[in-house]
Amino acid sequence: MVRPLAGAGIAACLGGALVALVMAAADNGTTMTWLRRLLDSWLIAGSLLTSGWVLLLHRADQGDDVSTSLLALARVVTGILVLGLLVALRFCMEHTERTANTVAILALILLSAGDILRILLPVPGNWCGIPLAAACWMTGLSLASVAPWLPGGVGGMGFDQRSMPVSGVVAAFVPLVVCALAISAHAVTGGPVDIVMTALAGSVLLALGARQGVTHADHLRIAQEAVAGEAHYRTLVDGTLDVITTISRDGVVLYVSPAVHPVFGYRPEEVVGAHLPLFCHPEDVAPLMQAVQRLQQDAASGACGPGHRVSCRLRSADGRWRHVESTISHHPEGMIFISRDVSERVAQQAQLEHLAFHDALTGLPNRALFSDRVAHALRKRTTGAAPPVVLFVDLDGFKAVNDSAGHATGDALLAHAARRLQASVRAGDTIARLGGDEFAALLEWEAGTSPSSAREVAARILSALTKPYRIGSTDTVVSASIGMAVAAPQVTPEELLHQADLAMYAAKAAGKGRIHMHHSQPPPVATHASNR
Secondary structure, three states, X not given: OHHHHHHHHHHHHHHXXXXXXXXXXXXXXXXXXXXXXXXXXXXXXXXXXXHHHHHHHHHHHHOOOHHHHHHHHHHHHHHHHXXXXXXXXXXXXXXXXXXXXXXXXXXXXXXXXXXXXXXXXXXXXXXXXXXXXXXXXXXXXXXXXXXXXXXXXOOOOOOOOOOOOHHHHHHOOHHHHHHHHHHHHHHHOOOOOOHXXXXXXXXXXXXXXXXXXXXXXXXXXXXXXXXXXXHHHHHHHHHOOOEEEEEEOOOEEEEEOOOHHHHHOOOHHHHOOOXXXXXXXXXXXXXXXXXXXXXXXXXXXXXXXXXXXXXXXXXXXXXXXXXXXXXXXXXXXXXXXXXXXXXXXXXXXXXXXXXXXXXXXXXOEOHHHHHHHHHHHHHHOOOOEOOOEEEEEEEEOHHHHHHHHOXXXXXXXXXXXXXXXXXXXXXXXXXXXXXXXXXXXXXXXXXXXXOHHHHHHHHHHHHHHOOOEEEOOEEEOOEEEEEEEEOOOOOOHHHHHHHHHHXXXXXXXXXXXXEEEOOOOOOOOOOOOOOO
């Protein structure tokens, strides 16, 4: 009674293990993938059924009972089943997930132990009424049944991956080889080849042919998707204004996208083969190569991050320098540059910065920039050099011209006055418009010069500003009042500007159209009388 029950248990475990092997690939996939799985399951089942039928015929010829035949059948087909399961796990699991593979190996060990017990002990002992060999087989097949659902089993399977290892393709022919060996062995021993055996082996052969056709059709689909993806990628690359450049590890340009022609004026074939740093401004070569070296160091250490950003100037085909922002990333052949021309943005930023520190009407520095220039002049003054001098200039009569002739005439008068001021000073001096009709000049002196020459500059400015201004068809005449302040030790920029402003008002109070020097008042000296 025990042997039939053991045989039935082993057959049930065998069926469960076979179902587990088929269901191990039960993840989402295409119709072709599901069809290939169905054919794979029949290849395994057909080879097992063929081997089992041959074994049953052989046992029947020897007069063995059904239970003995089932036990022998389990021992023969177990090796094929576990081999198929291990092959599926080996080629479809992640390297970091080894649990399923370990359990499958343990199942193979238990099955082998059962065979060894069968060989070494003709009458092995019992465990709970079940022969030890049968117990090993049942336990091994049970482990094989649960292995696909362990980490690295169903979750780690990848039957839909685009590439299939060569050994995985060869494994599809194993069931056909098993059928051929079983039939050949049966024929050699003198057994007849009946219609059942022929039908089973033929169905395995047909399933293998159908599977190869499905696999070929799936590969054609993948190839078509690859071609469509490449065309899509090419459309994106050709349609973007970002210049994509692939560069080898030796710094040689391997590929450049067609956008290089509309952006920089070069044709792709003119750039391919060039070396880094190609067309780069000499002042920007160092930061560019430093970014490249950092990327190469990251690649050498195995750290593949998002890449590095670098800004530089590149010479276009027309000889102009263009500001370029590039992202340098890793590439299998070296590195890839994704570059964008940002010259317009840089120019706009420079214009905004210019407007922030310059007067929009005259183009002269405004009060903020002039104060910064004064502070810088005070910081860099050296022993032996004359101190800086600030001139505060106010146009006399400007308000009357602006009210009578209009704001357009007033703006034109201010622009003319700004040009005359610039022409009256040296190149190293600073002229600024502080607001309205108020201007200022910063005069800096080298060692050996005298501040007395500042009055000569002020006189030259006064003479230039009092000459008639030709605006339209009329001549306009205004004068100017100029206040002078020489930087004393420890004076602050605000104090120096205030002193020049006070001197200018003193010039206006004295009758306008003249120059007035600011004289610092010494602090009062305390006396004994004042303390009384």
